[in-house]
Amino acid sequence: MEKELRLMKGNEAIAEAAIRAGADGYFGYPITPQSEILEYLMEANPIKTTGMVVLQAESEIAAINMVYGGAACGKRVMTSSSSPGISLKQEGITYIAGAELPCLIVNVVRGGPGLGTIQPAQSDYFQAVKGGGHGDYHLIVLAPASVQEMADFVDLSFELAFKYRNPVMILSDGAIGQMMEKVWLAPQKERSKTSPEWATTGKPPTRERNIITSLDLDPNAQEIFNRKLVAKYNEIKEKEVRYEEFQCEDAEYLLVAYGTSARVCQKAIQLARAQGIKAGLLRPITLFPFPSKQINSLADKVKIILSVEMSAGQMVEDVLLSVSGKVPVYHFGRMGGIVTTPDEVVENLKSKIIGG
């Protein structure tokens, strides 16, 4: 089968890509600005075609625990929500990380804190990349900057989740979720007919019983498990860093931005270069693992680094850690559901250059 070209919202692209990726189940709860994912799946009714289960749960908490149950059966399962709903899911997410279960969680971020706004923001960065729930753990975090990447990252997320037995988050925002772009959709994948050997599928006489748990009352055993997780995260940091560079070859000023902010920064770089300011962009595609090595080596070539985020300054802390003090690092961002404009980015960059 060939790829198919369609004009879709980012949210719809995620839903369609999930069916095509051979997902086994989706469990969700409505919240703006991502309800189209659940709506699209309900209308597509994939139980009739691929056999994929779609269920509206009574809460985000129930939905993530349904994901736990399905993931522990070795199935490709997912949920989606937006910021306040993702906060509710944190309990389930830490249990999933602690039980080493593969799954996909989509966060179409809106402004906060609290009930906040329904407009796009990037203010859940810390929650996504530093764990989010209690205990030492990490999600693999992918940051799409287009509707195409919303679609492409679904299958990639499942591949990474099963490769590492680790939950994966697609950290999007209300702008990418709601905007329409053309998107090439992958052909339909068949749903897997087999389960991994660790999955709970009913104990046959040929193996020991499978137990999915995150509990260990023996602190020595728990520490051994924590070390195992650390080793896994180190392997992920080694092998799975993804990023994109944009006009970095001759850049004197480096912007670092992901998702919607990265789209804004691409335009800002054109405007800056028209004014003779040699700016470039590094766009992290994986936020965990973070492209620290690449940013560190670019820091040898540029004079200033500006981290542009729709937040009060969250990713900038990881940029600072990456740069190790080689050059000044600044943050610029709008908040509360306001998307930064390219002109604002250029003006801010210019003020930092003069200030520097």
Next chain:
Amino acid sequence: MAEVTGIKEIIRPENLVYKRTHLMTDNILSYCPGCGHGTTHRILAEIIDEEGLQTETIGVCPVGCSVLLYNYIDIDWQEAAHGRAPAVATGIKRLLPDKFVFTYQGDGDLAAIGTAETIHTCNRGENILIIFINNGIYGMTGGQMAPTTLPGMKSSTSPYGRDVKLMGNPLKITDIVATLPGTYYVTRQSVHTPANVRKTKKAMRKAVQYQKLNKGTCFIEIVSNCPSGWKMTPVQSNKWMEENMLAYYPLGDFKIPVEETVQKTSNPERND
């Protein structure tokens, strides 16, 4: 370790008059002497064994005294977060509809923190079995007040007795789930006498059959004792349970399949 060795020396073929059931593991139960969990585990293991369901069963453990249940019965298990077992079981059953799926939960887990999951799982009529152990107290954390603690009953967080004006009333959640169209079979049993053990086992066997027939949610409450939490000997606790717990939580069927109701109406005894 001395105690463990002692038990192993006693368990010799020449001394055996009664055996553990096939699916119970060799692990030593973490329960206090006289507690109803061990009996209930045995009934459950017997049913799974007798119905030939070991290869078909996925159990969901709660947070509470039975958090380590997966160490005791030789089937596939998932450990759920506190209160979330019915949601976890929903995920399992929706993706593996041919498997036998059950949750095993205490009163705090099922009727306090997990009330929403309990109600909505029953309301959707998820085709699972929920086993609900009600001993009116939080046992594992040291005897705090539970949603089912009786009026006036003392616990470490109601040291002067449960004052319902300040602390709310005991929640009869079994009565509530029986009103939901999604439940098919709802009953309240106990395991404190051999006769009650037999009735509970009969109820579990029914629930297994109903799940095979995709009938909806089956819900079995088992009123149990908690000698440690209630600060009583096992014998005292059973007597206290009969006089107080069973007076507030009377045993019997709350909801039986419509086709069986006709046969039942002539018999006033709920529990035959």
